[in-house]
Amino acid sequence: MSIQHTVIFRLNHSLDSPQAAAFFADARALLSSIPGVQQFTIQRQVSEKSDLTHQLSMVFADESAYLAYNEHPTHVAFVANRWLPEVAEFQEYDFTEVEGD
DSSP: OOEEEEEEEEESSOTTSHHHHHHHHHHHHHHTTSTTOEEEEEEEOOOTTOSOOEEEEEEESSHHHHHHHHHOHHHHHHIIIIIHHHEEEEEEEEEOOOOOO
């Protein structure tokens, strides 16, 4: 069963800053290059109901692909070097499809 991994977040940088642009470019280049990552997207929040401003989303074919992503050195380095210093707040959600009877 596939897993859609989503992280909704707000950066420490202003949205139109060079630092924000570099963060998004690096996230796209690095995270989408990890084996098993499918349908990688970065989206901007348009509702005023949340102060979290962006979403990273990707799909994995199954739990083993998702676990391999979490442990992949590129992901681990991105979290340590970019995510932790540059993200002010986040929520993480992982979804699988609801099976019908």
